[in-house]
Amino acid sequence: xxxxxxxxxxDLFYPHCCDICGTDLSSPQEKLxxxxxxxxxxxxxxxxxxxxxxxxxWGRCVVQHATAAYYYSPSSGMQRLIHLFxxxxxxxxxxxxxxxxxxxxxxxxxxxxxxxxxxxPMHARKQRKRGYNQAAxxxxxxxxxxxxxxxxxxxxxxxxTSTQTRKDRTGRWENVSNVFQAAATAKGKxxxxxxxxxxxxxxxxxxxxxxxxxxxxxxxxxxxYAWS
Numbered sequence: 001x002x003x004x005x006x007x008x009x010x011d012l013f014y015p016h017c018c019d020i021c022g023t024d025l026s027s028p029q030e031k032l033x034x035x036x037x038x039x040x041x042x043x044x045x046x047x048x049x050x051x052x053x054x055x056x057x058w059g060r061c062v063v064q065h066a067t068a069a070y071y072y073s074p075s076s077g078m079q080r081l082i083h084l085f086x087x088x089x090x091x092x093x094x095x096x097x098x099x100x101x102x103x104x105x106x107x108x109x110x111x112x113x114x115x116x117x118x119x120x121p122m123h124a125r126k127q128r129k130r131g132y133n134q135a136a137x138x139x140x141x142x143x144x145x146x147x148x149x150x151x152x153x154x155x156x157x158x159x160x161t162s163t164q165t166r167k168d169r170t171g172r173w174e175n176v177s178n179v180f181q182a183a184a185t186a187k188g189k190x191x192x193x194x195x196x197x198x199x200x201x202x203x204x205x206x207x208x209x210x211x212x213x214x215x216x217x218x219x220x221x222x223x224x225y226a227w228s
Contacts, residue, residue, distance in 0.1 A: 019084060019093060020077035032077075033182065037180030040078055041071040043225060051224055056201040061208045063218055064190065065110045068198050068225035069101040078224050085134050094134045094196075097223055098141020102219060105146055105221065107172055112120040113190050117143045117150045120195040121157040121180070123207055137224055141192040154191065155182050174219045180210040198222040 016025045018033040021114045025033060032040075044069040054066040070078050085094040119135035123172040127133050143150045159179040168197055193207055198220075208218045 001019055007011065016034055019090075020071060021104070030186045031093055037100075039076050041073050041076050041215055043068055044103070045069075046111075046221075048132055050178075052227065053198060053222070056198070057205065057208070057220070061205050061218075062212065063176040063208060063220050064113070065108075066220040067105075067108075068222040069104055071199055072224040072226035075211070082224065085137070086130075088194070089131065091132050091134070091137050094132075095139035095144075097144055098138040098143075098194075101138065101221065102142040104143025110219065111146055111192075113188045114146070114148050114192045114224075116154070116191050117148050118145070118154045118191045118193050118211070119150070119152065120193065121152075121155050122204060123157045123159070135195045138196060141190070142194060142221070148192070151191070153183065154186060155180060155211060156194075178206075180207050182214035182216065183209045184214060190217040190219065193218055193220050195220075196224045197224050197226055199226045208209055 005175050016028050016030075018025055018036055019025060019031050020036040023033045023035075043051070043053075045053050045226070048146075051067065053068050054063065057063045058065060069074075072078055072082075074080075081093060081097065084090040086095075087166070117139045119133060119139040121128070121135075122133045136150070139150045139152075151153060157179055158181050191211060193204065193211070195204060197202060203222055208220070
């Protein structure tokens with residue numbers, strides 16, 4: 001009862017605003033207004049065979065299914081959302097977006113083949129500095145919706161690497177080749193590998209190879225696809 005009475009007062013003095021446009025929100029559970037949420041450009045790749053994300057891995061590694069929920073478009077606000085949860089200490093926003101992705105995945109037939117959700121790992125030193133792994137938080141949000149466990153220690157990054165941001169395709173692959181290691185318990189499992197942004201696919205490919213060498217089957221899901 002007290003909590004219900006205090007909520008309007010808290011909202012009055014600490015209004016809850018959309019993380020893209022700043023519009024006041026009526027529900028503290030939401031992070032975006034309806035307009036900004038609707039403006040995020042969905043790909044619908046989870047409903048398409050041979051979609052653009054799957055084609056990235058053709059001839060490079062075997063993935064069972066691959067998708068990205070949104071296009072990475074600065075004009076849509078996706079760039080701002082990712083910047084907030086990667087660099088501005090907004091882990092709640094990553095979990096929130098993970099839940100949105102999970103709801104999309106429930107529309108696909110193949111999601112029910114998945115045994116567990118595995119985030120692309122960060123090196124322990126970098127994770128301590130940031131305070132969290134944003135891919136793990138996205139995976140947590142997805143897991144909440146699709147009801148599959150998150151295996152945070154299933155895949156590890158054994159070597160620290162420099163940022164991928166300004167590297168070309170070859171440089172990105174050389175930067176992440178042979179730096180990931182999967183647990184022996186991966187054998188026979190079908191895992192959903194989760195990351196934030198897919199560009200050339202070098203990091204995701206390296207993770208897939210590590211998981212497959214351990215005997216796992218891999219599907220891929222990223223929050224956003226940055227097409228060139």
